[in-house]
Amino acid sequence: MHKFNRLVLNEWLKLSKKRTFFIAYGLLIVMPLAIGYMVHSVAGDMFASGPQFAAEMLLPTGIGQILSILVIIGTAGIVTKEYSQGTIKFLLIRARSRTAILASKFVTVLLYALSLTVVTAVAVYASGMLWFGNGGASLGIGDVLTSVLYNSVYMVMFATMAFMIGILTTSTGVTIGISMFGLTISNLVIFRDFYKYVLFPNLNLAAYEGGGAPLPGMTLGFSILMLAVYFLLFLLAGFMVFRRRDVA
Amino acid sequence: MNQTKYQPEAAGNGKTPIVLQMQGVSKIIKGKAIVNELSFDICKGEIVGLLGPNGAGKTTTIRMMTGLIRMTEGDVLIEGHSIRNDFNKAIANIGAIIENPEFYSHMTGYDNLKQYQRMSDGITDDRMDEVVRLVGLQEAMGKKVKAYSLGMRQRLGIAQALLHSPKLLILDEPTNGLDPAGIREMRDYMRRIAEVEGISILISSHMLAEIEQICHRAVVIQNGKLIAVTPLGEEAQAxxxxxxxxxxxxxxxxxxxxxxxxxxxxxxxxxxxxxxxxxxxxxxxxxxxxxxxxxxxxxxxxxxxxxxxxxxxxxxxxxxxxx
The missing domain is CATH 3.30.70.250 (Malonyl-CoA ACP transacylase, ACP-binding)
Structure with missing residues (x-):
């Protein structure tokens, strides 16, 4: 375990020593404050309370979407940059298996996503309290955390997808491109029966709130199952290819 | 072609322990043999040149030795450990620079070396300092690698290869892109390393003069096949x-x-x-x-x-x- 932790530390340092590392954090602190201010000054009665603002903003339809985009951008380079910089050669000729190395990269992606989520949640909550106050209190901290959970599912699925695409394509640009395209079309709904087996309509579990469903015939349990299947599929494909690929 | 043709018993001369054994290694891509049943040994303390024209399969051979490329057939044993079945133990005895040494350019030389320290077992900070001194990079360790010259990157490359005290150092075209002064410096380093660290070195190159000047033995390959194993320098004349x-x-x-x-x-x-x-x-x-x-x-x-x-x-x- 100590060995694996050191691999994760390596990956985290590679990520965090980039000069652009803090931009994502800065963006996710400034944006909720700015959006809160704008909404407050244009339509002050749109949100009844701070927690309501936070619970809605943190969903994949709000600032949660930007959070996911930033996580995709961060994830896209973690494998592909090793190839494009040529550092993959030194990385793989160590007494560590390729599985361990890739797993440490995935854990780092999750840590990165977690850290961004915490920062965002705090910033959004603070912004909500600042501009809308604690008044009304129809919604509480529990609802905010539920939104964070919904968005985390959405975000981790896209991060895992980007992680796999990065391994398959070894190109940062293509990875970001495909993932962003996926993110964009994920909001489209095709009213055909097969579409419920596609990843996209299952991504936003918040759609089941209040008894709704993204498509007729879909349930929360079905979506969770579909997400688990896709998650494992992405990881399996990524690890199999990374383990077997010749580094030429 | 005649008396220099490879014979398994000729390489080891019985007494010197063998560090690396290539056992009928082949790489076949789409029916074409890039490397074809290559076998040779490297003994302890020996400097061996891997010679061949461009496209002979030198880099492929080295990438198979280091596990970057899977071999289709055969096996490579390093200190008796198979690179196929016992990768972690086998690779722990190898230090390598494959083609140009590439580092994380946004980090300092020290940060880069630290990365490789964390990926091997039991490398002390003293060992890191020792290696840095050996390649003469003390002054540059705090600088970002993007500010390094190619010569400095080569030296940092040697440092990362030596960090875990390997038994075999593999250098793929080590003087590629270096100016004459850099080539000479590189040669001096290799000699010093072989003496100071007492390890075997495998150098691949298509530059004959380079190989002739520092190697004890040359393994010549063409079209992926072993053509000759020939002693060089003083050994050849003895x-x-x-x-x-x-x-x-x-x-x-x-x-x-x-x-x-x-x-x-x-x-x-x-x-x-x-x-x-x-x-x-x-x-x-x-x-x-x-x-x-x-x-x-x-x-x-x-x-x-x-x-x-x-x-x-x-x-x-x-x-x-x-x-």
Whole structure:
């Protein structure tokens, strides 16, 4: 375990020593404050309370979407940059298996996503309290955390997808491109029966709130199952290819 | 091609322990053998050159040794551990620079080296300092790698390769892109490393002079096949025939003299320079010179024939494909 932790530390340092590392954090602190201010000054009665603002903003339809985009951008380079910089050669000729190395990269992606989520949640909550106050209190901290959970599912699925695409394509640009395209079309709904087996309509579990469903015939349990299947599929494909690929 | 053809028992000479064993390694891509049943050994403390024209399969061979590429057939044993089945133990004995050394350019030399320290077991900070001193990078460790010259990156490359005290150092085209001063510096480093660290070195190159100057033995491959294993430098001359170039006044008269000396073999004559290239035992040289002066042949120069490896190489590889 100590060995694996050191691999994760390596990956985290590679990520965090980039000069652009803090931009994502800065963006996710400034944006909720700015959006809160704008909404407050244009339509002050749109949100009844701070927690309501936070619970809605943190969903994949709000600032949660930007959070996911930033996580995709961060994830896209973690494998592909090793190839494009040529550092993959030194990385793989160590007494560590390729599985361990890739797993440490995935854990780092999750840590990165977690850290961004915490920062965002705090910033959004603070912004909500600042501009809308604690008044009304129809919604509480529990609802905010539920939104964070919904968005985390959405975000981790896209991060895992980007992680796999990065391994398959070894190109940062293509990875970001495909993932962003996926993110964009994920909001489209095709009213055909097969579409419920596609990843996209299952991504936003918040759609089941209040008894709704993204498509007729879909349930929360079905979506969770579909997400688990896709998650494992992405990881399996990524690890199999990374383990077997010749580094030429 | 004849006496230098690879024989398994010839490589190890019984006493010296073998560090690396290539056992019939092949790489077949789409039905084409890039590397074809390659077998050779590297002994402890030996510097071996892997020679071959461009596209001969040198880099593929090295990438298979280091596990970057899977081999289709055969196996590589390092200190007895299979790179296929026991990768972590096998690779722990190898330090390598494959093609250009590439680092995380946004981090300092120290941060980069730390990365590799964390990926191996039991590398102390003292060991890190020692390696940095060995390659002479003390002053540059705090600088970002993007500010490094190619020579400095090569040195950092050597540092990361030596960090875990490997038994075998593998260098793929180590002087690629270096200027003459850098090449010389590199050569000095390699010699020092071999002496100070006492490890075996495998150098792949298509630059013959480079190989000839520092290697004990050359493994020549072409089209993925082993063509020859030949001793180099002092080892080649110990007890055996040495190649000489003799510049004389009159070629015909000199050839008559040489033909009388039974132990002198004529490789070829160079009429333009009035030179004869011969191969002869060391102790016969004074006799030959005496015979020349007796016969009144004027001798202008007697030189070590530095061209020998190049000529042999061209002979082996068919001549026209050297890079």
């Amino acid at each position: 007890g055996g025939a040495i190649p000489l170039a003799i510049r004389v006044g009159k070629l015909e008269a000199a050839l008559v003299v040489i033909h009388k000396q039974s132990e002198v073999q004529i490789i070829r004559t160079d009429e333009a320079n009035s030179e004869i290239l011969v191969s002869m035992p060391d102790d016969q040289v004074p006799e030959l010179i005496a015979a020349f002066s007796e016969a009144g042949v004027r001798v202008y120069r007697i030189m070590d024939n530095k061209q020998s490896l190049e000529e042999e190489f061209l002979k082996w590889t068919g001549g026209n494909r050297i890079a």
